[in-house]
Amino acid sequence: MERRINFLFIGIIFFSILSALVLFIIIMGRFSFDDKEYRYYRIYTENEISGLGINTPVRYKGITIGSISHIGFDKDRLGVVKIIVKIKKIIPVRKNSTLAVDSQGLAGMSYLALKQSKENDFITDEKDATLNFEPNIFGKLTSKASEVSDEVSVLLKSLKILFSENNMKNISDTLESINVLSKNLKDMQLEITNITNNTNALVKSLNEQVQNGDFNAKEILNPFLMRLDTSLNYMDQFFKRGGNILDKFERDPYNTIFGEQKK
Numbered sequence: 001m002e003r004r005i006n007f008l009f010i011g012i013i014f015f016s017i018l019s020a021l022v023l024f025i026i027i028m029g030r031f032s033f034d035d036k037e038y039r040y041y042r043i044y045t046e047n048e049i050s051g052l053g054i055n056t057p058v059r060y061k062g063i064t065i066g067s068i069s070h071i072g073f074d075k076d077r078l079g080v081v082k083i084i085v086k087i088k089k090i091i092p093v094r095k096n097s098t099l100a101v102d103s104q105g106l107a108g109m110s111y112l113a114l115k116q117s118k119e120n121d122f123i124t125d126e127k128d129a130t131l132n133f134e135p136n137i138f139g140k141l142t143s144k145a146s147e148v149s150d151e152v153s154v155l156l157k158s159l160k161i162l163f164s165e166n167n168m169k170n171i172s173d174t175l176e177s178i179n180v181l182s183k184n185l186k187d188m189q190l191e192i193t194n195i196t197n198n199t200n201a202l203v204k205s206l207n208e209q210v211q212n213g214d215f216n217a218k219e220i221l222n223p224f225l226m227r228l229d230t231s232l233n234y235m236d237q238f239f240k241r242g243g244n245i246l247d248k249f250e251r252d253p254y255n256t257i258f259g260e261q262k263k
Helices: 001-030 138-163 165-212 218-253 253-258
Strands: 038-045 057-058 063-073 083-088 098-104 110-116 130-134
Touching: 057 083
Parallel strands: 038 130, 057 110, 098 130
Antiparallel strands: 038 083, 057 063, 063 083, 098 110
């Protein structure tokens, strides 16, 4: 009888200790020491986060100061990734700072590198504990791929329009007009040279006639004046044509070279 009482007493003590231990574990599981040692920050991004996961380290100047504690989608915004990181409270973080994805070497483990902003204010309140996110070089290339593709498409379309058959014909016609204008300019220079030579000949002839006592100026000047009139008419046509081309180019250079485009 006495032995049975001892076993019962021992059993009660054992189960009491076991229950107390279980209760202690439950209480300690609910109470986190991280709340005193760490401050939690939020990150929102639409970029790819490959290589990041729970417990991915956060480093500042190469020293580990925290880690990722949660990764998931934001419940209020479709397609937006929400990341929660914990950083030691002894490391003050400036407002609008950035966490950038980095890695140890080309194939090393990824981590988040803290880049402090240049603002003077530090994050002290939970509502301000939001940091910017910066993907790695591969993430940046992925995010910019669609923009680059669109720009290349626009460039190719512009080149296709520029080198279309109609535009090439317009360019050819414009170059032909420039060649004709250049030829006419050379011809005009020859005419000016002829006028100068004829003027010199006329002056010489007048001097000879005056010296010989012949003062019939009308007979002397008539051939020269007819030739001068022809040359001036030619020059007038040249300047009119050149002026029309220059006016058209000044009003609309693109259509002058490439022709009017059909919309």
